[in-house]
Amino acid sequence: MSRWAPNARERLENAALDLFAENGYEETTVAQIADRAGMNRATFFRHFADKREVLFGGEDALAGLFADAIRAAPPGATLTECLRAALAAAGVAMTPQLRAAAARRRLVVAANSELQERGLLKHARVTQSITAALRERGTDELTARMGAEMGMLAFSVAFDRWMKANDDEPFPPFADTALSDLQARAAELVLPSRISA
Amino acid sequence: MSRWAPNARERLENAALDLFAENGYEETTVAQIADRAGMNRATFFRHFADKREVLFGGEDALAGLFADAIRAAPPGATLTECLRAALAAAGVAMTPQLRAAAARRRLVVAANSELQERGLLKHARVTQSITAALRERGTDELTARMGAEMGMLAFSVAFDRWMKANDDEPFPPFADTALSDLQARAAELVLPSRISA
CATH class of the missing domain: 1.10.10.60 (Homeodomain-like)
Known part of the structure; x- marks a missing residue:
């Protein structure tokens, strides 16, 4: 094959x-x-x-897609607009082929703690790449770091949901929904409601 | 000595x-x-x-302090109150001895990429521990994951600032300020303002 x-x-x-x-x-x-x-x-x-890079080469490509999209966002774009542009750009790479390979890759990584550490390192590098692209726009450091963490969390959530969905579903709606879900949760930090114990 | x-x-x-x-x-x-x-x-x-654990044993203790404080927070505490309680509990461990050891530890880790990967793994485990403690309170999964990421970011920022401050400064005010700073930034995700490009 x-x-x-x-x-x-x-x-x-x-x-x-x-x-x-x-x-x-x-x-x-x-x-x-x-x-x-x-x-x-x-x-x-x-x-x-x-x-090892056979399993993680995709993360470097992803870091590039995210950062380029943030750099290309219009002047005056909000943080959320920048993150939405980054996730939309990543959608280009989210092909059925990638999805099939990702499922196989996950099984290999799940069985090996050294590979899990490598995965975390790659995740950290993608986060740093988003942070750097936001900083280049003049975003202050803490906002950039928070934005990068939130963008990566939205991507992870979207990716997990997409992997569980039917084979023919495209990625972009999952990215949009995950980011909106996360924005709704961020309100908890700003305008806190009571969490039941 | x-x-x-x-x-x-x-x-x-x-x-x-x-x-x-x-x-x-x-x-x-x-x-x-x-x-x-x-x-x-x-x-x-x-x-x-x-x-390797000589360099990272503190992270396990930290995970325990964070999780116990979140579990012990009053019923009905908000997400921010839970995170504030977690950071306050960590303050107990932030002694002058820890600070001195942390500075030496950072030099060792900075010189070794395997140790940096280990550090990321520990960071991920502490984040998971906060997520789990929030989930136990009935917080939905996405809010718990976001809260854990934000709590860890606040802790990292507070810790970096504390390491750079004068020797005799206590940790808790740094934790409070970092969390408040981050709450202010989270408003960007909820009520976006324009970021200059």
Whole structure:
């Protein structure tokens, strides 16, 4: 199946996920991944720094999409408008192929604590990338950090809901709903209501 | 100096930080740490699971303080009141000794990417602990996750500011101010104002 995938990076990713599922992440070598994809090790290393990056390369792309969208938002855009633009831009990457790979990736990461730590590091880097893009617009540091955390939380929630939805549902409405849900919750911090104990 | 520290855990921590500074984190062994503290390896392992935990054991204590304070908050406390109670409880641990050790710990962690990943994992666990304590009060999941992220951000900001302040300043006013600052920023998500580009 991997052999007919449309491009080298995706073929390598599919081969790696096949092998991780068959033999385990630890037991799989880069040489085996390249071989399964019908390529050599050099080609692998043109696309991924190491085996771990097959699982987390998407986060770097995501950080770029978020940051570019925030930079491209119109002058005078509100914080929420910036976050909405970032999530909308991420929607472009949220293809059925990504969704299928993400489900397989999650199984591998869930079984390995080192990979979970790596995932947190990537999450932190994406958050920093959003913070930096907001800071470039003149947003004060605390607002930028809060905005980045809220944007990432909205993305995580949207992504989890999208992964559980029917196969053919597009991502953008999930992003919009998650951000609106989060805005409603943020009101609790500003105009607090009583939480039942 | 370590020898006259008031208790075994603190003596071990001081010995470890001395050795990390002198010889590097990677090069320091548990046997050396125990020896420097005038103890044996068995005593070390009664206090710390491994060498890395000398740097991050405080996060587990912090998670406990936060969660207990949220559980103990009066019925009907608002989300902000719960977070304020959590930060106030953490203040108990924010002693001059902790502050001095934290400054040394940061230098070690800053020089080692594996330790930075570990720090992110601990941060995530503390966040999960706050989320769980809020969920136990009947807070919905998204509000609990948002509240935990905001509580942790307030704590990080307060801690950074406290570390930069004069030696004799107590922690609680920093926590109060950071949380209030963050509440003011959260208004941007609820009642957006224009951010200049």
